Structure formats: structure tokens, C-alpha cells
Amino acid sequence: MSERDADFDGDGFADLAFGGGWAEVEDLADDGVVLVVYGSETVAPSRVQSWSETEFVQRPHPSFGSALGVGDFDGDGYSDLAIGANEEPVDSRESAGLVRILYGSPTGLTAARSQRWTQNSPDISGNAEPNDGFGSSLAAADLGHGPEDDLAIGVHGENHDSGAVNVIYGSPQGLSSRNDQIWSQASPGITETPEQYDAFGLTVVTGQFRDSAYADLAVGVYVESPGNSLSSGAVHILNGSPDGLTARDSQYFTQPDLGVDGEEVQSAAFSFSLAAGRFTGGPTDDLAVGAPFAGDHSGLVHVLYSSPSGLRTDRTQVWSQASPGIHGSPETEDTFGWALTAGSFGRDTAGRQFDDLVIRVPGELTTDSDEEGGGLNVLYGSPAGLTASGNQAITKAVTSEALGIDVSWRRQLTAARLGRSDLDQLIVGSEDWITVLPSRQDGLAATGPQWTARSLGHPEIWTGLADKVTG
Numbered sequence: 001m002s003e004r005d006a007d008f009d010g011d012g013f014a015d016l017a018f019g020g021g022w023a024e025v026e027d028l029a030d031d032g033v034v035l036v037v038y039g040s041e042t043v044a045p046s047r048v049q050s051w052s053e054t055e056f057v058q059r060p061h062p063s064f065g066s067a068l069g070v071g072d073f074d075g076d077g078y079s080d081l082a083i084g085a086n087e088e089p090v091d092s093r094e095s096a097g098l099v100r101i102l103y104g105s106p107t108g109l110t111a112a113r114s115q116r117w118t119q120n121s122p123d124i125s126g127n128a129e130p131n132d133g134f135g136s137s138l139a140a141a142d143l144g145h146g147p148e149d150d151l152a153i154g155v156h157g158e159n160h161d162s163g164a165v166n167v168i169y170g171s172p173q174g175l176s177s178r179n180d181q182i183w184s185q186a187s188p189g190i191t192e193t194p195e196q197y198d199a200f201g202l203t204v205v206t207g208q209f210r211d212s213a214y215a216d217l218a219v220g221v222y223v224e225s226p227g228n229s230l231s232s233g234a235v236h237i238l239n240g241s242p243d244g245l246t247a248r249d250s251q252y253f254t255q256p257d258l259g260v261d262g263e264e265v266q267s268a269a270f271s272f273s274l275a276a277g278r279f280t281g282g283p284t285d286d287l288a289v290g291a292p293f294a295g296d297h298s299g300l301v302h303v304l305y306s307s308p309s310g311l312r313t314d315r316t317q318v319w320s321q322a323s324p325g326i327h328g329s330p331e332t333e334d335t336f337g338w339a340l341t342a343g344s345f346g347r348d349t350a351g352r353q354f355d356d357l358v359i360r361v362p363g364e365l366t367t368d369s370d371e372e373g374g375g376l377n378v379l380y381g382s383p384a385g386l387t388a389s390g391n392q393a394i395t396k397a398v399t400s401e402a403l404g405i406d407v408s409w410r411r412q413l414t415a416a417r418l419g420r421s422d423l424d425q426l427i428v429g430s431e432d433w434i435t436v437l438p439s440r441q442d443g444l445a446a447t448g449p450q451w452t453a454r455s456l457g458h459p460e461i462w463t464g465l466a467d468k469v470t471g
Contacts, residue, residue: 005416006070006079009108013039013046014416016427017081018434019065021453021461032064033461034083035453036109042419043436043449047108048456053085053100055111063087064100071140071149073170078104080174082151084135090118090128097134099153101175115175117168119155125166125182126158133157134166141206141215144244145169145179152217154201158184163200165219167245179244183219189247190236192224199223200236207276207285211308214240218287220271226254233270235289237311251310255291258302258316268294270302277342277355279381280305286385287311288357290337295320299336301359303386317386319359319379325388327377333363336377343415343424345439347380347390354381358413358426358444364395376413376428378444394437394446 005014021033033052040046053061067084074080083100090096101115119126119134128134137154144150148170158164164184168175183201185194194200203220210216217238224234237251255265273290280286284306292299303317321328321336330336339360344353357379364375375395379386415424423439425448434451437444453461 008036008079008081008104009038010078010104010106013041014418015039015079016416017068017070018429019068019083020429021065030062031060032062032066032085034065034068035456035458035461036081037456038108039418043425043438045456048458049109050458051083051102051109056100056114056116061085061088067135067138069138069140069151071151071170073101073140073149073151074103074172074174075148075170080104081109082138082140084138086133086136090120093128093130095131095133095157096128097132097136097155099135099138103174113174117175119166121177123177123180124168125180126155126164131157136202137204139204139206139217143167143169143217143240144214144242146171148172151175152204152206154204156199156202159194161197161199162194163198163202163221165201165204169244181245183238183245185221187247189250191250191252192226192234195225197223203271203274205274205276207287209237209285209287209306210239210310211284212240216240217245218274218276220274222269222272231267231269232265233268233272233291235271235274249310253304253311253313255302257313258304258318260300260318264294264300268300273337273340275340275342275357277357279303279355279357279386280383281352281354281381282306284308288340288342290340292335292337295330296332297363298330298332298334299338299361301337301340305385319386323388326391327393328361328364331363334361335363336361338362339412341413341415341426343426345378345426346423346441346443349382356380357386360413380443390443392443394444
């Protein structure tokens, strides 16, 4: 099992959580449901739990599960699950948003000690306001203030959609409002200024982007318009420290900073997707940044490599379907880079494991008549970083799943080391299916087990099975 995997019951096998489903629960229609699949010695689930907010508050919460995050917030060795419900009302304020925390135990996730966080919770920065979207994105890691994991919560609608991120810190008792922070482009030391519709915090990811005992936080601002570039996007890096996240030595990147300019920048949505991974096999994390609307929505992915002092701009990569050695060709609406995930999927060299990058291409069509296409593109790591050597395309032509149908911005991927595998498996979420693509020494397999809500024992879940996955 990878150190990044979820293990809610501490049995040594990776577990998975799936959000974005709807069901009738106790005669309440359109209630959001999260499924938790517990791992076993094989890829097959050992048992499955379902969770909805109606277990705590007796009314439907359709957006429950719109974002998921995993961390050990009380440091007891069991993974805990953060569940976003970013469109839920708080004290009659529509779409203010909330986050539910379920704590792990020897029997798995339990309702005991569960927490409900909003911006109206005592001592939490900000105020719950209509359309704030608190919980629209989640990311966990040890950002400071002790060894427990902490939780970054995207609030992309804060201050007329300029956006913010709340950070709640862990403790031996779990997440606590003590040391709570709120970050925005109005925070001291942060580059740029808040503007309407920037959507600061709609995407967040944690990683160790420099030589430090603490994780750092990457915050996407995909509607940022630096200079004359309308909605081209940007990404901020906030650094972890003994005192929590700090703007000291923070970093800020746009596409022109990475050598891309002109038409590829306009409305590119740089930072619409983010993924952290060790693509060179080094001790620190590199950052992949999706810009799926670049070039008439054909899409680009940028990769920033890390150093002891932070992410570098003197050694970056730009990948698209026009890059030499990459399968496919750039076409309007391919949206290469819609979703990203990193994991070790094979093809390693010199006895070392390297993280690889999976890129979702929801608009890719297998044939001209294929209206339910979509695909994945896999870039493999090496001592020099991601390379086109061995590039792999997985489309509907080789798997039965429509990998891009009915896309939403939440449609996600994740990697987990299921069973006793020494490599990660790729878990692909779609509206009706969960597809598990196993890894081999020569890379990802193009087909693998597929689960439905019914096959997992929950026929009451009738749509949106796995908009969001984490493991």
C-alpha cells in the first residue's frame, strides 16, 4: 500500500471512496450518497458502506459527495474522510456549503465523532453566504501545527466568486478551529488581487514541492486574467511551515511564466486540474497543471519540476496531442487535461519507481461517428521526468466504458495500490461505472474490473455513481 492511499480500517489494504451519486434514502429523493469500498487481498471489495448527510440531518443534500479528501486528522493511524457538499444551504443561505468529516477506526469509517464544518462554525474564518460553495474542493496533508494532517477547503464562490480557501488544522482530537486560516488573493504576501469570477480555490492539491518536513498547497485560479489574457488561469503555491501555511516565499505561475503565450493562453483555464507526483523519482513532488480549454479547447498540460527551494520555471514541459510521440491529434473540444492523476503504473527503470501521469481527454472520439468517446493518455516517468517514450492512449476502442460521456468538472481519476500489488491501479469514475485498470510491469492494462452501484450492493443509487473518486 502506498503512503498516499486511504486505509479507513487500518488493515493494511487500500480503500476507495466514490462521490457524486444520487439516491432515494428514506423517501428523500435526490439525496447525495458516498460509497466507501474497503480493500482486500485482491482488487475485489471486501465490503461496502454508503453514507449520506441524511444520517445526520433529516433532509436531502443533493451535493453531498461533490468533493472528497482523505487524511489522518487525529493522527491515530486510521485514515479519515472529508466529504464536501458545496451547494448545501447553511442557516437559509443557499449554496453556502458544508463539509462532513467521518473518522476511521478498526471497523472503518464511523458516525461517532463526526464533524460538520461550515463558515458559520465557531471560530472558522469567513461567514456562510449564498453561493460561497464551501467544500467545492478538498485536499489534506500535514501543513504544520503538529504531526496530524490538516484540511484545505475550497470556497470558490467567496466574495462574488473571487474565491478563497479555508484551512482547518488537525489535532489529537481531530480537526479543530484552533489556528484556522482563510486565504485569498487579498491575503498579505499573495500575488495578484481578488477579482470577480477568479474562482480562487476551485481546485486544490497538496504536495512537497520543496525540501521541507511539511507539505505545501497548490491553489488553482483557473478564471484568473493576468495582463490581457482573459480567463487564462494561474496557480498559487503556499508553503507549509511549523506554524502552518505561510505566504513567505510563495510562488505564482501563469502560462506566460512557463513559456506559452498568444492564442494558447486565451481562455485556457490553466489550473482547471492539478496533480502532484514524483515524475523523476526524486524526494520532492512535481506539479502537473491542466489547461483543457487552450487552443480551441483541444487542451494542454504543463509540468513544473521541483527543487529543494520550490517549483522551477527553468525546466518545464508542455504536453498536448501535438507533442512528438503523443497519441492522437489536437482537435476542437478534446479538452486534453480535463482531469489528472499521478501514480506508479509500471515501466520503471534502473530498479526505481517513478510516478506517471494520467490525463483525461473527455472529448476524444474513437471514430467520426462515435458520440460517446473519451479517452485517457498516460505519460510515464523516468529519471529525466515525464517522457513520450511508451506513451499510451486508452479509448473506448479498447475498453467498454465511455470515458468521456456526460462530462462534468468533477469527473475524476485516482490511483491506489489495491490488494497486495506493488504498483498502483487506476480508478476511473464515470456516470454509471467505476473502472479499475490494473498495472503491469509494462504499464497500464487497457481493460479491468468494472463495478456499478448494483454490483456493489446499492441498487438505490441511480445516477452519477462516481463523479469524484479518492483512494
